[in-house]
Amino acid sequence: MARPKRPPHPMIARARAHLRTIAPDLQYAPLILRTLDGPPGSPRYAVSVARCQNVGECPYAMADPSVCTIPSCDLRRSLRLLLNADGSLAQVIEGHRRWNPRPLDDPGS
Helix, strand or coil: CCCCCCCCCHHHHHHHHHHHHHCHHHCCCCEEEEECCCCCCCCCEEEEEEEECCCCCCCCCCCCHHHCCCCECCCEEEEEEEECCCCCEEEEEEECECCCCCCCCCCCC
């Protein structure tokens, strides 16, 4: 018998709420949530979101921007949100970097 599906992590909803105010163009992009370990008072969660802003042909010949293997691309807009344990925003890092790169042999899992 299959187990019931777990509800989404509550920090996902908090991250989406922050994205609505900070970067509305990224609010529906896929999120990657990671738990951080650190001293008391430090951020507890890192949420990464990225989307390719390219409207034409990719200069790196990537057919699908969701599986792009370029670590730092000027065409990508990425944000990394650091959240405290209560979901409040501690820091926002914006750039063109892929925060959670996949290994080249990983087909997308």
